[in-house]
Amino acid sequence: MIEAMSPRLILLAPEMILFVAAVTVAILGLSKNHGIRASLPFITCAALIASIAAVPLTWTNENAQAANLLLPTLGRFVKPLLAGVGVLLVLLSVGSVDRKMEESVARGRMAFDPQRVVRGEFYAFFLLSIMGAMLLCNAQDLIWLFLAIELVSLPTYIMVAIGGSGNRNQEAAVKYFFLGAMSTAVFLYGFALLYGSTGSLQFLEIRSALAAQSAGSGIDTLATIGIVLILLGLCFKITAVPMQFYAPDVYEGAPTHVTAFLAFVPKTAGFTAMVLILSCVGWSGHTLIDTDGIRIPYTGLPTPIAAILWMIAILTMTLGNIGALLQSSVKRMLAYSSVAHSGYLILGLIAGATAGIEALYFYLLAYGVMTTASFAALAAIERRGEEINSFSDLAGLRLRHPVMAWMLAISAASLVGMPPFIGFFGKIYLFIAAFEADQFGLVLAAVLNSAISGLYYLKLAIVPLVAPPSARSEEVTSVPSRWPFIAAVVCGVGTIFLSAIAGTLIGAAKSSAQASPMVLTASQEALPTASTH
Amino acid sequence: MTQLTSIPQAIIAPELSWVGLALLLPLLAAVGCALCCALRVKGKAAAIITILALAASFGIIVKAYFAYTGPVQVPIFQWLSFQWGTGQFQSFTANCGMYIDTLTLYWMLFVTGLGTLISIYASEYMEGDCGAGYSRFFFGICIFLFSMSALVLGDNLIMLYLGWEGVGLASYLLIGYDYARPAAVAAGKKAFIMNRIGDLGLALGIFMLWANYGTVQYSELFAAMNKGGQTSVDWELSVIPFLLMLGAFGKSAQIPLFTWLPDAMEGPTPVSALIHAATMVTAGVYLIARMYPFFELHPQALATVAWVGGLTALLAATIGMAQYDIKRVFAYSTISQLGYMFLGLGVGTTFGACYHTLTHAFFKALLFLTAGAIMHGFAGQLDLRKLSGLRLLPGWRIVSWTMLVGCLWLSAFPYTAAFFSKDAILLKALTSVRADFRFLGWLGLFTAALTAYYTFRVWFRVCAGPLHFEPGAEGHHEPHDDTHDKHDTHGKPAPASAAKSTHAFHPHAPRWAINGVLLILALGALVVGIPGYNETFAHKDNWAQQMIAGSSAMEGAGLAEDHGAEVSEAHPTVLGMDAHTGLTVVGCTASIGGILVAWYLHLRSRKSADQLRAALLRRWWIRWVPICMENKWYVDEIYHACFRLPMWLGAQILSFGDRHFLDGVMVDGLAKLPIAVGKLFKPLYGGALQGYAATMAGGIALVVAWLSWVWLRGFN
Amino acid sequence: MLLIWTSILFPIVAAFAVAIGPTKSAKWTAFAGTLASLGALTIFAWNFPAWHNAEHFPKTTGPSWIPHAGITFSVGFDTVSLLLALLSAFLMPLCIVGSFSAITERTKEYYGWFLVLGSSIILAFAARDAILFYIGYEFTLVPMTLIIAIYGGTERRVAAVKMFLYTFLGSMFMLATLIYIGWEHRLAVGAWDFDIDTLTKTATRLPSSTQYWVFAAFMVGFAVKVPLFPLHTWLPLAHDQAPTAGSVILASAMLKLGTYGNYRFALPMAPAGGADLMSFVAVLAIIAIIYASLICWVQTDAKKLIAYSSVAHLGLCMLGLFALNPVGAEGAVFYMVNHGLSTGALFLCIGMFYERYHTKDTDVVGGLAKRMPVWASFMVLFTLASIGLPGLNGFVGEFLCLGGTFISEHDGQTGYPGVLGPWYAVVAGLGLIFAAMYLLILLGKLVWGPLREPHDDAAHATSAIRLPQDLCFREIAILTPLAVACIWLGFQPKPMLDAIAPCAERMLANYPKEVERYMSQSAGTPLASINGKTSESRGE
C-alpha cells in the first residue's frame, strides 16, 4: 500500500505546494502589515509558478504508471495549464479584493480590522480551487473525482461573494451557489447509478465493467442514465446546455477578475471530469446490434450518450452565440461567448481518444488566454470606481486607453477564430479532431456558429477602436493597480505568440492525452469478444 | 466570272516590314502630340508633327503600292498569342502583323492621303484653339490614323478589331473635342455606344470564325475558304456573316445603328470630314469586302446587306431632305451613300462598292470641309435658311465653287466620278436575277433623285441667290474657352447676337491652307473619276476594279455570283435598252431631275418650298411624311422608348432591389435571423433563481425522458 | 524562400516601426516598408526559374508549424500567384503615397494597418500550405475592416461590419472544406497534410458526388469574396465607404483572392464538382455582369459605380475561368491583373477628386476636364482600359474570357470540352456594351461637360493639406506607373500570356475528362440535348 501510495503522493507535489501556499496566504492575510497584505497575490503567483515547475519534475512516466490512473499523463499538460492561466488570473485580481477597505486604511479613515479583511481568504480559496482542478487529473475513482470537483466549486462560491462589493456579486453568489448545489446533486446521483451498474468506484474497474457490458448486450440502462446524469450535472461547470442559464447572470454579477476565473477554472475542471468519465466509457469498441442480431462495431461513444452530447454541443454553441448577440453588457456578452465556446469544446469530447482530448485541452489553453485577455482589459479600467459593464462605456476607449482597446480587439479577434491568433488554431484543431471522429455535422454547426459569433465579437473590437466616445466613456479611468493592465498585455501578446508555438503546445497536449495502457488492453479485449459474438 | 476563283495565297514577307512605319508613324505622332499637350505647347507643333507623320505614311503606302507584287503577310511582333497544344484548334494567334493586298493598299492610299490633307486643313481650321485643345485634337487625329491603319493593314481579325475600336475611340474623343458642350459629349458617347453594339457583333463573329476555322488570320482563313467544302453549312457558320455584318452596320451607320452619325456632327468639321465621311465609316465596307467570301456562308447574308443598304440609303435621303443644318444634311447624305455601298456589296459588286467608297471619300470630305469653312467663317452658322449667296462674297469663291463640285459629285451628275461608281452599283442591282435586287436598284435610282435634290437644296440656298447671312450664335464655332478664360461667355448664347446686324459681323474668309486643301480635294474628286472615264470611254480596265479583283473582295469568290452568272452573260437590259445605256439615261434623268426640282424650289422661288411644305402639312393623309422626315422618322425616340427607357427603368428597379431587397431583406434579414431567434430564448434568462432551476431541471428531465423513450423503443 | 519571407515580413517590421516611431515619419516608414517588400518580390521574380512552366518555386517544404496537423510554413509561387503578388506589392506603395494627403488623423494606425494588410495579402498568394493561405486570406479582413471602419465615410461602420461578417461567413465554409480534404488525405495516407499540391491530389481522387459538395462549399467562400451575384451586396457598400487606398486594395488585391481561390483551390481540387456546376456558376457570372452593369448605369455616386463595375468585371473573369478551357482561364488570370490595375487606378482617380471636392456625387461635380486636365487625361485613360479598349490592358483579358466562353462547347477541337457556348458569350457580351455605356456616362458627367463645382468651399478650406487645383507631382507620380502598366500590358501581353499558359493548363488538367463524364451523364437533360445536337450536326 505504501509502495502504491508514494508515487501518487509525488504526483501530488504541485497540489501540495498550492495547499501550503493557500494556508500561508490565509494566515498572512490577517497581518496588520500592509506590505505583507499587498504581497499576497505575488505569493500566490509564486506558488502557482512553483507548482508549474513541480509538474515536469515529479510527473515522470514511472510515477504516472505506478499511480494506476486512467489517463496517466493528463496532468502533465493540464496542471501547468491551470497554474499558468492561474498566474494571469491572479494578476487580474491585484488591487481589486478588499480595495475599498485597503483604501480606507491607507487614508487612515479606519483602522485595520482583521475580521473584515478577505484578501487572504480570497487567495487561499483561489489556490484551493485551482488545486481542486489539478487534483482531478490524479483522480482514480469517483470519490476523488467528487471531492476534487467540490474543491473546485466551493471556493468559487465564496470568491464570487467576497471578491467585490455590492449587491450584484451577492446575487451572483446566491445564484451560483444554489444552482451549483443542485447540479452537484444531479451528478452525484449519476455517480450512484454508475456505481450501481458497474459495482465499483475505481475508474479502471468501471472501464472494464463497461467494456464487458458493451461486449455483451451493450452498456446497460442504469449505467447510461448514470453517465448522462453525470454529464448533465457537469454541464453546470462547463456552462453547457441545459445547465448554462446561470452563466450570464453570474458572470455579469461577479467581479470581473472572478468572472475570468469562473470562465476558465471550473470549465477546465468540468471538462477534465467529463474526459475521465467518458474515458471510462471509451470511444471505441461499442457495437450496434441490428435486427438480425449481428453486431456492427462503430467508432465513438455509445449512441445514446453521443447523441445527447451531440445535441448539447449544438444547442450550447447556438444558444450561446445567439444569446450574445442581444447583449449590451460586455461581461454578459462574454458569458454567452463562454457558453458558446463550451459548445465548441464538446466537439473534442465527442471526438474523444483519437485527437479530441488533446484538441479539447489545446482549445482550453487558447480559450483561457484569450478570454483572460478580454477580462483583464476590462479589469484594468473602471468608470467612477465601478467596473465596466456596458458597451457604451467602451466606446472610443482607444483615445484614453489605447492599449486596452487593442487588447480587447485582439482578444475578440482570437475568440472569433481569426488567424493567426491562437483561437484560430484551437478551432482548427477541434475541427480536425471532429473530422477524425467523422463528425461532419458538428463541424458544420461550429462553422455556422463561428460565423454568427462574428456579429458580436466584431462589436467588441469595433466599439473600443472605432466608435466615437460617448458621455459615459469619457469617465472611464484606469484602475490604480497596473497588474491587470500587464495581465491584459501578456495575454494579448500570448494570443499571437502562442500560435507561433502551437505545434509544440499541441504536441504536449497530445502526449498528455494518452490513455493508460491498461485501458487500451481492456478495450482491445472487448473488441474480439464483440466480433466473435 | 462564272467560275469560283480562288483568293491568291499570301506569302510571308518579313522584308516588307518597313510598311509597318505607316502604323508606327501615326502612333509616334500621337505620342508627340500627347507630349505637346502635356507641355502645353502654344504653337502649332502638334499639327506639324501630325502632318509630317501622315504625309510620310502616305508616302510609304505609295511606295508600297509601287513595290506591290502580290498578297503578302508581314509579321511585326507577337501580340496576343499562345498555344496549349499542337492541334489546329489548340492555339490562338493574333500577332501584330500586316496583310497587304490590293484592297489594303487601295484603302490605305485614300485613308492616309485624305488624312494628310485634312490635317493640313485642320491646322488652320483649329488654330483658334492653339495652346488649348489644339494638340489634343491632333492627338485624336493621330490615334485615329493609327487605328485606321491597324484596321486596314492588320493581318488578322483581332488587329482589325483593335483598329475598329481604336477608330471608335478617336471618334469619341474628337466628337467630344469641345467637351464643355453637353451636346458634343452626348454625341460622342452615343457614337461609342452604338458602335459598341456593332463591335459586339464583330467580336462574336470573330469568335465564331475562330471556333470554326481555328484561326483569325486572314491568310489562313482564306486558305480554308479556298479549300471549299462549304456547300452545306451548319448554323454556326451561317451566322458568321450576320455577326460581321452587325459590326459593319454599326461602324458604317446603317440601319439599325445609324443614329449616331448625324449626332457625331457635333465634332469639329475636319473630324466630320475625315472620320465621319471619308474614312472611318467606310470601315464597314472594308470589313465586308475583306471578308467577302464568308458572306456567302449563308445565302441570305448578302441579300440582307443589300436590303439594309438600300433601305438606309432611302431613309437617310428622306431625312436629309428635311434638315436645315448643312452638316446634318451632309451627314445623312453620308449615311445614304454608305447605304449605296452596302447595296453594292449586297448585290455582288464589291468593285462598285469600293469604287464608290473612294469617290465618296473625296467629294464628301470636300463637302464637309466647305461646310466647315462656312462654319468657321460665319461663327458657327450652319442653318441653310440663314445663309445665302456666298459665292458673291469676296474670299468665299473657292469655297462656293468647290462646294458646287462636291454637290455635283454627290448628286452623281453625269460623268462625274460618283456617277460611274453609283452606276456600277445600280447596274449590278438592276441586272440581277433576283427580283428583290432589281427592286432595290430602282429604289436606289429613286434615292439618287432625292440625293440630287437635297444636295442642291443646300448649294442653291447657301451659295447661290442674293447675298445675305446671319452669323451664328457662338463667338466662334470652336470656343476658345481656355484662352478666353478670363471673360468666359462660352456656353451661354451671346445676348447681343440676335440684335447684331449682319453688317457689324465680318465673316473671315478662309486662308491658304483651307482653300488649298479644298482645291486639292476638288481636283482629287476629278481624278478619281479617271478610272470611270477609262472604262466608259477608253474601254480600258478600271483601275479600281483591278485593285479590288486582286484581293479577297474579288467578285466571283462568292456564291451569289453563281445565280447571276448566266444572266450577266446574256446581256441584261434596263428598260429595254442595253444595261449600260439604259442606266446612263435613267441615272442622268434622276440626277438632273433632282437638281432641277432643287433649283426651282430653292433658288428660283424660295417661297414655293415653304408653300409646298405648308401644303403637305395641310393634308392629313400626307402630312406625316414631312413631319416624320423632319423628325428623322422618330428613330431616336423609338429607340429611347423601346430600349433605353425600359432598360433604364429596369436598372432603377434593380438598383433599388439590390439595395433594399437583396441587401436589405435577404442579407440583413439573414443577419437578423439569429438575433430574432435569440430573442425567443430571452424569457429563459429571466433572472429568477428558481426560474433557472426550473429550466435546468426541465432540461435534465427532457434528456432523461428522451433516453427512456429511446430505450423503450429499443435503441439497439 | 528567404526573399518571399522578406517580402511578407518586411511590411510587418515596418508596421512595428510605424507603431513605435514618431507620427511624422510614419508615412515614409510605411512607404519604405512597402517598397522593400516590392523590391524583394521583384528580385525574386527576376530570378524566378519557373516562368515558363507550371511548377512553383521554391519547391522545398517550409519548416513545420503544427506537425500533428501537417501545417507547415511553406511558401512558393507559381507564375499566377507571383503575378498577383507582384500586383499587390506594386499597388501598396502607390496606395501609401496616395494616402499622404487623404489621411490626416490616426496616421500611425493607418499606415500600420496598411502594411499588415499588404503582408497578409502577399502571404495568401505565396502560401503553399492551405492553412497558411487561409491565414493570409482571412487576416486581410482585420486591417481592411478597421481601415474602412476608422477612415471611411459616413456609414463606415455598417459597411465594415457587413464586409467582415459576409466574407467571414463565406470563408468559414472554405476552411471547413480545406480541413475536410485534409481529412480525406489523412484517411488515405494516415497523416494530416495541408500542402496544397497534396490536397489537390487527394481531392481529385474523391468520388464525384463528394467533389460536388467540396466544390460547392469552396464556391460559397470564394463567391462571396469575388463577389459573385447574388453574394455581392457587401462590396458596393464597402467600396463606397472605404478610404481611397482601402478601395484600391480591396478591389485590386482582396477581390483577387476570391478569383485566385477559384484558380488555386475550387477548380483544380474538385474537377468533378467544377464540371457539374460550371454552367450554374457561369449563369451566375453572367447575371452578375448584366445586373451590375445595369445598376452602374443609374448610379450617381462615382465610387459606387466603380464598385458595381467591379462586380460586373469580375463576373466576366469568373465566366472566363468557368469556360474551363485554356483560353478562358488565361483570359481570366490576365483579367485579374488587369482589373487590379485599371480599377485600382480608377479608384485612385476618384479619390483624388474627392479630396478636392469632398463629394463623389456626379450630379454635383462635373466637367472637371477644364479644372483638372491632367487628372482628366488619366481618368479617361483608365476608364478606357476598364471598358476594354484594344491596345490597353483590359481588352486582352476581356476578349479572351469571352472567347473562351464562346468556344467552350467546341469539344474535340480545343481538347477542352465545355458546356458554355456562343449564347453565354452573347449575353455576357452585352456587358461590354453596358460597360461602355455606364463608364462613358461617368466620364461624360465627371470629366466632360460644363464645369460644375459644389458651392460650399468650407469643406475645401478645412482640408488639412491644401491641394493644388490639378494633380500635384505626387499624384501624377502615383498614376503614371499604373498608366504605363496599362498601356504596356495592352501592347505587349505576350510575355504574361506565355507565363500564365502552363499554369492555366495545369489548373484544367482534369477537366476534359470530367466534363466528358458530366456531359455523358446529363445526356437526358435539355441543355445536353442542345449540345448534343450541335455536335452531331457538326459531325455530319
Add this chain to the structure above:
Amino acid sequence: MNQELSSGFTIAANAPIAVALAISALLFVIGLVGFLCRRNMIIMFLCTELMFQGAALAMIAFARLRMDVSGQVFVIFILTVAAAEAALALALVVLLYRKRETLSADAWSDLGES
C-alpha cells in the same frame, strides 16, 4: 431532516434493493420539486440536501447490492461535503439576509435579461 433520513435508511435496509432505489429517486425528486417551489432560501438549501441524500441512499443501496464497501465510504464523504456546503450556505444566507432583510430567493433577481 435526520429523522427523514434515518427512517428512509431503516426501511431500505430491510426492504428489497428496488424499494431503496425507488425511495432514493423519490427523495431526489422531492428535493428537486421543493427546490423549485419553495421561495425560502434555507428551505431551498435543505431541498438540495435532500437531493444529496437521495443520491447517498442510492449509493448505499447499490453498495448493498454489490456487497461492496466503497459505496458506503463514498456516502461518508458525501455527508462531509454536504456539511461543508451547509456551512457555506448558511453563511451566505446570513450575508444576504443582512442586505435585504428577507430570505426569499425572489428578492435576488436584479440580474437577468431585461
